[in-house]
Amino acid sequence: MGTYKEFYRRSIEQRDDFWREQAQLVDWHKPPENVCDYSKPPFAKWFSGGEINLCYNAVDRHAAKRPDARALIYVSTETNEEKIYSFADLQREVERMAAIYQSLGVKKGDRVLIYMPMIAEATFAILACARIGAIHSVVFGGFASGSLATRIDDAKPKLIVSADAGMRGGKAVPYKHLLDEACKLAEFPPAKVLMVDRGLDKGFNKVAGRDVDYAELRAEHMDARVPCVWLESSEPSYILYTSGTTGKPKGVQRDTGGYAVALAASMKHIYMGFEGETFFATSDIGWVVGHSYIIYGPLIAGMTTVMYEGTPIRPDAGIWWHLVEKYKVNVMFSAPTAIRVLKKQDPAYLKKYDLSSLKHLFLAGEPLDQPTHEWIMGELNLPVIDNYWQT
Numbered sequence: 001m002g003t004y005k006e007f008y009r010r011s012i013e014q015r016d017d018f019w020r021e022q023a024q025l026v027d028w029h030k031p032p033e034n035v036c037d038y039s040k041p042p043f044a045k046w047f048s049g050g051e052i053n054l055c056y057n058a059v060d061r062h063a064a065k066r067p068d069a070r071a072l073i074y075v076s077t078e079t080n081e082e083k084i085y086s087f088a089d090l091q092r093e094v095e096r097m098a099a100i101y102q103s104l105g106v107k108k109g110d111r112v113l114i115y116m117p118m119i120a121e122a123t124f125a126i127l128a129c130a131r132i133g134a135i136h137s138v139v140f141g142g143f144a145s146g147s148l149a150t151r152i153d154d155a156k157p158k159l160i161v162s163a164d165a166g167m168r169g170g171k172a173v174p175y176k177h178l179l180d181e182a183c184k185l186a187e188f189p190p191a192k193v194l195m196v197d198r199g200l201d202k203g204f205n206k207v208a209g210r211d212v213d214y215a216e217l218r219a220e221h222m223d224a225r226v227p228c229v230w231l232e233s234s235e236p237s238y239i240l241y242t243s244g245t246t247g248k249p250k251g252v253q254r255d256t257g258g259y260a261v262a263l264a265a266s267m268k269h270i271y272m273g274f275e276g277e278t279f280f281a282t283s284d285i286g287w288v289v290g291h292s293y294i295i296y297g298p299l300i301a302g303m304t305t306v307m308y309e310g311t312p313i314r315p316d317a318g319i320w321w322h323l324v325e326k327y328k329v330n331v332m333f334s335a336p337t338a339i340r341v342l343k344k345q346d347p348a349y350l351k352k353y354d355l356s357s358l359k360h361l362f363l364a365g366e367p368l369d370q371p372t373h374e375w376i377m378g379e380l381n382l383p384v385i386d387n388y389w390q391t
Helices: 004-013 015-025 054-065 087-103 120-132 145-155 176-185 214-220 257-269 288-300 319-327 336-343 370-380
Strands: 036-040 043-046 070-076 081-086 111-115 135-138 159-163 165-168 171-174 192-196 211-213 238-241 251-254 278-281 304-309 331-334 360-363 384-386
Touching: 004 015, 015 036, 015 257, 043 257, 054 070, 054 087, 054 120, 054 257, 054 288, 070 087, 070 120, 081 087, 087 120, 087 214, 111 120, 111 145, 120 135, 120 288, 145 176, 145 238, 145 251, 159 176, 171 176, 176 192, 192 214, 211 214, 238 288, 257 288, 278 288, 278 319, 288 304, 304 319, 319 331, 336 370, 360 370, 370 384
Parallel strands: 070 304, 111 135, 111 159, 135 238, 159 192, 192 211, 278 304, 278 331, 331 360, 360 384
Antiparallel strands: 036 043, 070 081, 165 171, 238 251
């Protein structure tokens, strides 16, 4: 691609040609008519006239070509679970979830609020929205009832998908009572709540007429086939709320085509992650990093994605490096805070595992201080990239 400076200059000076090329990294149901429509500044429409589906690009096209290739590796050191889903497995699970949504009345343009821990079903829930053209709004699991109610009232979801509890540091973190309280506080509570019962909160009660059980409905839709709904590129894919630390949380709405192309381009040019490789982002699905680099980005690129429930030091400070060795992780994405936690542990854990598959580590989320940067680069003997960006 020549030098970085040439590549960057072309993206600015020949913007439409540059992004027209990047748009070839994804599959379009209908090719876009324009690259960037900036006729109503400051609002831009990317790839207008094109029709695309995020779930098709993340799952179906790879399942058709490489059905048995690993798509999702789910690991919880909290519940001692590890499960691998091939692209074919992932497609079936997403179609089952999509069929459940449809049975509960969810259709294109409806909002689905997802309030879940880091479990595989959260991935199915997000991708199933994209599949049928519903707009997901993921709220970080365990957020307080008031914060959740604010987001419910803004998004007005037809359905909430949740779980009985998450786990952190070996302790269950119940969600259901927080969700019930949020629905009482909210002016526009949903008609239905789909519950994944992990068996972690024995005391939770179902609300009659509102709460439905995921396992029961999944059993009814085992053979469901749900086609992808094609969206015009500018139609929304999801809403994600700002933290609310400087006022009322603001819902940031993502488009579909521009988001897909931006992710595909970033996987290739920034993260240098390629089809058949493995990507491990240690974030949470509740944040934009989780949406983009646990769920959509790696899967769009045809990579295996590792989804992890747990801390960086449980059962010990070598757990992440154990996963890198076990699953031959090629690209890793974490946060400076996590590396600072690891820096306080026995450095022997970094020498204990074979990390030869790992090409580079990206760190983002807050400022990366020089001593931490130099320490982790020296320990890994790999490029560690300070990856700061606008969300």
